[in-house]
Amino acid sequence: MDIVYYILCGLLAYLVGSINPSLILSNSLMSKDIRKYGSGNAGTTNMLRVFGWQFALVTFLCDVLKGCIAVALSRHFCGDTAGFIASIAVVIGHNWPVYYGFRGGKGVATTFGVLIIWQPALTFAVFAVAIGIVALTRMVSLAAMSGAVLSLVAVMIFYPGEAYLMQRIAIGILAVFVVFQHRANIKRIIAGKENKISFKSSTVIMKEMPKGDTNQK
Template sequence: MDVLLYIGVGIGSYLIGSVSPALIISNAVARKDIRNYGSGNAGTTNMVRTFGWQMGMGTFLLDIAKGVLCVLAGRYLAGSPGLLIAGICVVVGHNWPVYYGFKGGKGIATTMGVLFIITPAVTGITLAAAVVIILVTRYVSVASIVGTISIAVVSCFLEQDIYIKIATVVLAALAVFGHRANIKRLIHGEENKLSFGSKKEK
């Protein structure tokens, strides 16, 4: 039955999303739990700030791969509904991983992987703009929030597939929710900027 297939896609994507490259790499290479350092977030930005660009980019690429893998599998197995379910569930798994006490990252890299598959042109253009935002402001959180919201808005106007529209809106909402603490710090002028020259944030 389709319902059972959708449930299977959702559970499988959630479990794959729950695998945390940040935690695996930080424990295997540095013998440390990334959640005990910096912002406490198991994601790319905190890995870069704490352990440097090499480990951070490894985390980034593997997180993207999770999103790509799950969406491709979801679409292959269950069409557009499977794409929607897989895309959302893999990010939920990343943010609230069952293997790590439901304490994960903010899901931006995994969201990028999902969006590159479901709306590649819009995502590519938005990513380029996000890089500019990071280079100019050094605020990764601003680029992440603006980028995901922009993709959702543009997709709602340009995309014909309702499942893609829903997916982009839900993913943008998850991104904003995941960055709620960053938003508060931005409002109060306390948000950390990304350093390009050293491991630690100055």
């Protein structure tokens, strides 16, 4: 019977993850698909570049919240195993949403929400490090990948016991997702061409991507 609950938790978490606030906000309030502007990514950073910090903040908080809710409810009602399944499923939903042609975001904020439920103190410590990386490099992508990998390393160091095995596996999978979704960013970082955010300019970018370009960047 447990397998039924696990499948149900995974499915519901995926559907919750598939709800993309950046697409809802850009389409309903601005009548524009965020995936056609800026970097083409349906996430917080591109919302900041294209529509400004207010839209970016709402997007970030909603993405974090859906990660928290999916894992917390699954864990509360069906146990830790269901929580681990929901952790993976909600991020898969965000990255490859059924509602939007399987073209979503990169899963960073949703992963952050997931990690808050499992390791809140560690997660906020890593978040502080990521903020520092952004301040130093102005590259959100580098901070996101560094944070994901650092979270995995920290859990492996501070929680090495068998009791935390599933947690380490889940966080490892999420770290792989984050790095994989930033593969184009990695190429640009290596080439020295990665986009950087500006702390001085509040200019909103409204540059539409070329038609037919559906690759996440």
